[in-house]
Amino acid sequence: MQQDNGLVEFLKWYVESGVDEALGVDPLDRLAPKPASPAPAAAVQPAAGPKLATAERNAGTDRGGSAELVSREETARSAREAAATASSLSELRDALASFEGCALKKTAKNLVFADGNPAGPLMIIGEAPGGEEDRLGVPFVGPAGKLLDLMLDSIGLGRDRAYVTNILPWRPPGNRSPTDAEIAACLPFVKRHIELVAPKILILVGGTAAKTLLGKTQGIMRLRGHWYTYESGQTGPPIYARAILHPAYLLRTPAQKRETWLDLLEIKHKLIKIN
Numbered sequence: 352m353q354q355d356n357g358l359v360e361f362l363k364w365y366v367e368s369g370v371d372e373a374l375g376v377d378p379l380d381r382l383a384p385k386p387a388s389p390a391p392a393a394a395v396q397p398a399a400g401p402k403l404a405t406a407e408r409n410a411g412t413d414r415g416g417s418a419e420l421v422s423r424e425e426t427a428r429s430a431r432e433a434a435a436t437a438s439s440l441s442e443l444r445d446a447l448a449s450f451e452g453c454a455l456k457k458t459a460k461n462l463v464f465a466d467g468n469p470a471g472p473l474m475i476i477g478e479a480p481g482g483e484e485d486r487l488g489v490p491f492v493g494p495a496g497k498l499l500d501l502m503l504d505s506i507g508l509g510r511d512r513a514y515v516t517n518i519l520p521w522r523p524p525g526n527r528s529p530t531d532a533e534i535a536a537c538l539p540f541v542k543r544h545i546e547l548v549a550p551k552i553l554i555l556v557g558g559t560a561a562k563t564l565l566g567k568t569q570g571i572m573r574l575r576g577h578w579y580t581y582e583s584g585q586t587g588p589p590i591y592a593r594a595i596l597h598p599a600y601l602l603r604t605p606a607q608k609r610e611t612w613l614d615l616l617e618i619k620h621k622l623i624k625i626n
C-alpha cells in the first residue's frame with residue numbers, strides 16, 4: 352500500500368540518519384489524533400495573581416522547579432544511603448542493581464559495572480556505556496574501548512593492572528550525553544566505588560568524568576595536562592588524578608593523540624615514582 356511504503360521509507364531514512372534505537376520504554380503513537388486542548392490557563396488562575404499562579408504551575412514541571420529539586424535531593428539521599436551500606440565491590444554492584452533512582456536503568460539492556468583488576472594501581476573512569484558495552488555488560492569494549500586498551504598497552508598497563516568503570520552504569524538511549532540529574536543520581540555510587548578500590552592513580556576519561564569528579568567547570572582541553580588530587584572519603588591519602596581526552600574523541604580527531612600520549616607518559620612516570 353502507498354501509505355505503508357511511505358512509512359517504510361521514513362523508517363529507512365531514520366536508520367540512514369543514525370537513529371537506530373527506541374528512546375522510551377513505552378511506544379508512542381505520534382500519528383494518533385491529539386486530545387482536545389485544555390481550557391485557557393487564565394480561566395483557572397487563582398486570585399493570587401498571574402505571577403504566583405505561573406510559579407505554582409511550573410513547580411514540579413520546570414527543570415529547575417522546586418519539586419524537581421526536592422525529588423533530586425531525595426534520589427541523591429537514597430543513592431548515598433545505598434552506596435554507603437556497600438562494604439565490598441560485589442555489594443556495591445548489588446546496590447546499584449536494585450537502585451531505582453535513575454531512569455536509564457529502564458532503557459538499558461544491562462548494568463555495566465566494571466572490568467579489570469581492582470587491585471591494580473590505576474582506576475579509569477569514563478562517561479557512560481555505549482551500544483556494545485550495553486549489550487555485553489562490560490565497560491569500554493566497543494571501538495573507543497579498543498583504543499583505550501591500546502593506549503594502556505602503550506604504557507605497559509593492561510586490564511590486568513587497571514580497573515575500568517564509568518560515571519553512569521547504564522547506557523543513555525542513542526548514546527546521548529548524560530543529564531545533570533542522571534549524573535547526580537549515580538555519583539554517590541561512583542564515589543563509593545573509588546573508596547572501595549582505593550587506586551594509586553585515577554584516570555578521568557573525557558570531560559564528563561573529569562568535571563564531575565574534579566568539581567570543575569572548565570572543559571577537558573583545559574583540564575588535561577595537569578595533576579590533581581582527588582579527596583576520597585576514605586582516611587587514606589588523596590589519590591592522584593589525571594584527565595585525558597576521550598578515546599571516542601581521538602577516533603574522530605587523531606591529530607589530538609599526541610597530547611594524550613604525553614599525558615600517558617606522565618602517568619607512567621608518576622606510577623614509577625610513587626611505587
Ligand code: URA
Nearest residue numbers: 477478479480490491
Ligand atoms: N565510552 C565510555 O565513556 N565508556 C564506555 O564504557 C564506552 C564508551
